[in-house]
Amino acid sequence: MVKVWLQFPIFTEQEALAETLRARGFEVVEHPLLAQVGLVEADREVPAPPPVPAVVLLKTREQSAQALKKGYRGYLYPDQGLEVLERALKAVAQGEVWAERRVVAALVGEPLPHLTQREKEVAALAALGLSNEEIAKELGISVKTVKAHLSIIFQKLGVKKRSQLAHVRFLS
The missing domain is CATH 1.10.10.10 (Winged helix-like DNA-binding domain superfamily/Winged helix DNA-binding domain)
Structure with missing residues (x-):
């Protein structure tokens, strides 16, 4: 069971997502240091990542490179669903990076x-x-x-x- 810590600006969104993740077999924890992976929602700017490997939910595709540069281990776009979210959280919890190859290639240069x-x-x-x-x-x-x-x-x-x-x- 993957332990996930959530950081959302709107508490009702965070509660709803926590309930959904629990139903899919994740354990939602109250503190980032108790988690294997964090899940953060970005606004106009990508926030600093928590002290655990984390996935960020982006508002736009243009934020993907910024998310990796800031230290996130993965990102998702608004049009991706719960199945993709589940796979991304599991991958990042296992030490992988969840990103498009084209974005990584552009950053690695x-x-x-x-x-x-x-x-x-x-x-x-x-x-x-x-x-x-x-x-x-x-x-x-x-x-x-x-x-x-x-x-x-x-x-x-x-x-x-x-x-x-x-x-x-x-x-x-």
Whole structure:
């Protein structure tokens, strides 16, 4: 059961969504630090994300890049339904990123020049939330080799955790 924390400006909307999520098997918690994933509603501006991996409900498609730059691990558009919301929350709770490839590609842009081509590939896949096993399968290399590449990438970029790598990849 995925634990979700909600942050909505209108309390009645938040209550209604909490009830809907409970009916779909989620546990809605009262504090973000008790959650596996947060769900936040944006207004004209995308707010700062909570201290847990979070999905933001956007007002417009133009806000998608801003949401990722601010540190959200996923976003949804107004025209997407409950099934998509459910899949996005579960994916982000499991450490994945819920975003369109075109938006991620635009933010990642040209890979960092001081990484080898293979390191760039591994870093990009890790930033997208793929596990070491998934990266190994995608690139046709061993998990041990993926770990070695990630170790070198972390050293070159000055990061210590995969989550920091994702932010470096999106913000650099």
